[in-house]
Amino acid sequence: MSSRVDVISEIAPTARIARDVRVGPFCIIGPHVTIGPGTVLSRRVTVVGHTSIGSQNHIEEGCVLGASPQDLKYAGQPTVLIIGHRNRFGRGVTAHIGTELGGFITRIGSDNVILDGCHIAHDCYIDDKTFLGRYVMLAGHIRIQTGSVMEDFAGAHHFVTIGRYARVGARTPVRRDVPPFTYFYSEDYGWTAPSVRGIHDDGIRAAKLRRYEERELRQALADLFDDEAALQTKIEQIITMGAEGEVAALCEFCQNSLKGVFGRQRELYRGKAPPEAAETPITQQWLDPRRRST
Amino acid sequence: MPEISRYAVVEKGAELADDVRVGPFAYVGPKVTIGPGCIIENNVSITGKTELGPKNHVFPMAVIGAPDPQSPSAVGQVVLGEANDIREQVTIYAGQDEPTRIGRDNLIMIGCQIGPSAQVGDHGIFANCTHINAGAVIEDYVRTSAFPVIESGVRVGAYTFVAGYACIDRSAPPFAMVQGFPYRVRGVNTHNLQRCGFTDEDIARLKRVFRELFDGSGSTPNAEVLQRLAAAREGNAHVRRLLESLRAAGSDS
Numbered sequence: 001m002s003s004r005v006d007v008i009s010e011i012a013p014t015a016r017i018a019r020d021v022r023v024g025p026f027c028i029i030g031p032h033v034t035i036g037p038g039t040v041l042s043r044r045v046t047v048v049g050h051t052s053i054g055s056q057n058h059i060e061e062g063c064v065l066g067a068s069p070q071d072l073k074y075a076g077q078p079t080v081l082i083i084g085h086r087n088r089f090g091r092g093v094t095a096h097i098g099t100e101l102g103g104f105i106t107r108i109g110s111d112n113v114i115l116d117g118c119h120i121a122h123d124c125y126i127d128d129k130t131f132l133g134r135y136v137m138l139a140g141h142i143r144i145q146t147g148s149v150m151e152d153f154a155g156a157h158h159f160v161t162i163g164r165y166a167r168v169g170a171r172t173p174v175r176r177d178v179p180p181f182t183y184f185y186s187e188d189y190g191w192t193a194p195s196v197r198g199i200h201d202d203g204i205r206a207a208k209l210r211r212y213e214e215r216e217l218r219q220a221l222a223d224l225f226d227d228e229a230a231l232q233t234k235i236e237q238i239i240t241m242g243a244e245g246e247v248a249a250l251c252e253f254c255q256n257s258l259k260g261v262f263g264r265q266r267e268l269y270r271g272k273a274p275p276e277a278a279e280t281p282i283t284q285q286w287l288d289p290r291r292r293s294t
Numbered sequence: 295m296p297e298i299s300r301y302a303v304v305e306k307g308a309e310l311a312d313d314v315r316v317g318p319f320a321y322v323g324p325k326v327t328i329g330p331g332c333i334i335e336n337n338v339s340i341t342g343k344t345e346l347g348p349k350n351h352v353f354p355m356a357v358i359g360a361p362d363p364q365s366p367s368a369v370g371q372v373v374l375g376e377a378n379d380i381r382e383q384v385t386i387y388a389g390q391d392e393p394t395r396i397g398r399d400n401l402i403m404i405g406c407q408i409g410p411s412a413q414v415g416d417h418g419i420f421a422n423c424t425h426i427n428a429g430a431v432i433e434d435y436v437r438t439s440a441f442p443v444i445e446s447g448v449r450v451g452a453y454t455f456v457a458g459y460a461c462i463d464r465s466a467p468p469f470a471m472v473q474g475f476p477y478r479v480r481g482v483n484t485h486n487l488q489r490c491g492f493t494d495e496d497i498a499r500l501k502r503v504f505r506e507l508f509d510g511s512g513s514t515p516n517a518e519v520l521q522r523l524a525a526a527r528e529g530n531a532h533v534r535r536l537l538e539s540l541r542a543a544g545s546d547s
Contacts, residue, residue, distance in 0.1 A: 010301060010318045010336075026319050028336045028354075044319070044337055046354045062337075064354045064382045070403050092355070094382050094404050117383075119404050119422050135405075137422045137440045155440045155458055173439075173458045189459035191474040 018055070030066070032078075036085070049097045050078055054085035054110070062092040069096045069122030071140065077104075082280060084110035084128070095120040102141055103273030105280050109146075125276045129206075133170070141266055143276070145180070147206055159266040163253055165203030169194075176263030180250055181207070181221060196225040213245055220247045224254065232258060296328075299336075311348075323359070325369065329376075342369050342388035347376040347398070356380050359388045362410040362428075370394070370410060378402065387412075387428075397434070409446065421458075433468065435490055437483075451539050453490060455483040464513055465543035468536055469500050472513070479508040492532070499530050507540070515540050 005011060005023040012031035022040045023029070029041075030048035036055035041047070045059050049066030059065070066081045068074055079098040082105060093114050098105045102123030108114075109128040117135040120126065126144045133152035138144075143161045150162070151170035162168065163180030173190035181203050186194030199221050204214055220243070224234050235251045235258075243251055253265075261267035266274065296310040299318040304310065307324035314328050317336035322328070326340050329348040334340065338352050342359030352358065358380065359372045370388025375398035380386070382404045388394060389411030396408070397416035406420050409428035416434045420426075424438045427446035436450050439458035444450060451468025461475045469487065471480040482501045503523065507515040520540055528534050 008301070010299070026337065028318055044355075046336055062355055062383070067353060067382060070379075070381060070401065072401070092383055117405065135423065139440075153441065171459065189475045190457070191478070 033066070049081060051081040051083070051097070053083045056086045057083060057089070058087075059089045060091045060093075060116075063089050064094045065089075066097050067094065069099050069140070071099050071122055073101065074099050074122070079104045079106075079122075081106045081108075083108045084112075086110055087112045087114065089114050090116035090118070090134070092117045093120070094118075096122045098123045099140070101271050103269075103277030105277050107276065107280050115152075123274075125274070141269070141274070143266060143274075147203060148178075149200070149203070157264070159260075159264045159270065161253075161257070161264070161266055164249075165200060165207050167200040167203060169197075177253070177257040177260070177265055179225075179254055179257070180246075181217060182225065195228065207246075209246060217246045217250070220250060224250070317354075326359070342372060343393075344372040344374070344388065346374045349377040350374055350380065351378075352380045353382045353384075355382050356384045356386075358384075358386045360385050362387055362390060365390060372396075375400075375416070381406075384408075389428075392429075415452070424456075430462075435486065437486060449539075449543070451536075453483055453486050455486060465539075466513070467515075467543070468539055469532065470504070477513050478511065479504070479513055480510065481508075496530065496532050499533055500536065503533050503536065515544075517544075520544070 006025040008025045009023055009027040011029040014031040015029045016034045018037035020037050021035050024043040026044045027041050028046045032050045033047050034052040038056040039053055041059045043061050046064045047066055051066030077100045081095055081097045099122045106122055106124050108126045111129045114132045115134045118132045119137050121138055121140045123141045124138050127146040129147045130144050131149045133150055135153050136150045137155040139158040141159045142156050145164040147165040148162045149167045153171045154168045156174040160174050160177060162178045165181050166178045167183045168174055168178060169185030171189060172186045172194045178184040181200055182196045183198040183200045184194055185197045220238055235255055238251055256265040257263050296314040298304055298316045301318035302316045302320040304322040305324035308322045309327045311330035313330055314332045316334045319336050320334050320338045323341040325343040327345045329346055331349040332346050333351045335354045337354045339357045340359055344359035362370055368390055370390050371393035372386055372388050373393045373395045375396060377398055378400045380402050384402050384406045386408045387410040392411040394410055394412050396414040399416055400418045402420050403422045405423040408426045411429045412426050414432045418436045420438050422440045425443045429447045430444045431449040433452035435453045438456040441458055442456045442460040444462045448462055449465040451466055453469050454466055455471045457473035460473050460477045463476050466472050469482055471483045473480050482504050484497055487497050506519045524537050
């Protein structure tokens, strides 16, 4: 199938677009954009900045991808937005390019479902198979690990990490790290600090653990979050008893969060590139300082 | 000559300064004035009797001068100052009797809504989906977090931080951090005051006064303390400003 581009859409001649990309009417594609095969841009989609989009993504009406970050320190540096494969973007999703201090990159993995009106700010790293409900607002420098779920109108503070297969309840302002496999929630819009309210059963199912692993994980989660004030001693207890696999990862996550600032482990990367930035392959030409972002 | 995309629609009668850029699929209505250095990106609509000062940057999908939903046929007015960033999907409604006014150097982030006749000061930062309803007054250097609602006709004092998901249903004092639904005063916005060059002495004084006035459980100050402080001829100008605004808010309700 050859590329189908609507006549009433403005595509920069230097944009690299695969052969079978479909672009609907009123779309804008900037000069430094790369779009992989099978991606569909419906109508009124704007893709600007140094943005690369992988294959088979579906981008709905009114999305704006790759605009400059909402950061007062940003001054037109050629930072990038990298989107993987098979993601679904709902209507009016916005994702911004990175900043120089945050490691130059905003990255969205593969197989994510991002519903209407979500905002993915500068320097966020979203892994794979996550689900962001309607109007989920992510501030800068956030990491969302594989398989986690954020329900409608949830919001996250700068530098928060949301662990693997965790679930954040609707209208919850996340101000500290959410441990893996937990259900994190606040019923009064964050007046009382949101906290771990239980185990995310669907997450444990989706992670396809072995039966004994699941049993140990459930036991560890119940022990750790029974009384969060004593979290540190409980982590040490579990580690001395010999934790491995998911339980060890859970303990490490909680320990890192305790070491961070206000329970946020990524605060330690404030003002410098996080380790994920080094893992992400980007073409060198993007970082050429002579190229300015649009 | 302004640089207008071949796909943009700029109506006859619109006044654009020489170096304005208008992106594709943008619409500029007939009664719009756009100052020098403004960038209007793609898919933006600017309608009504709208004036943009110099160096404003309007991002895709924003709407400025949208008609008041309660009287959609009337043409309203918006006056936008200098060097504001209006991000994606922001809607600024036009005021009928009184124009919607926005000062200078504001950053209005994605999905914010500014109601008809709202008055926004200078140097504000409004995070995503801040809803400022009709006739609300926002003073200078206000910061908000995501999703707060500022109800119609209320005033938010200068340097105040409005936490995420808060509902400002009565006037909020200056220098404060407010949170909750309905809102409660949490304390002094120390971080913002330090950034704005307040001295440690001023901040300490404000903190002491706040601790006396608010017990953390509500948004109304302790009336006895307020009366005593007002009678005590406060020397600090910032505290005087706080007390005056609290008195004005008290006499409104």
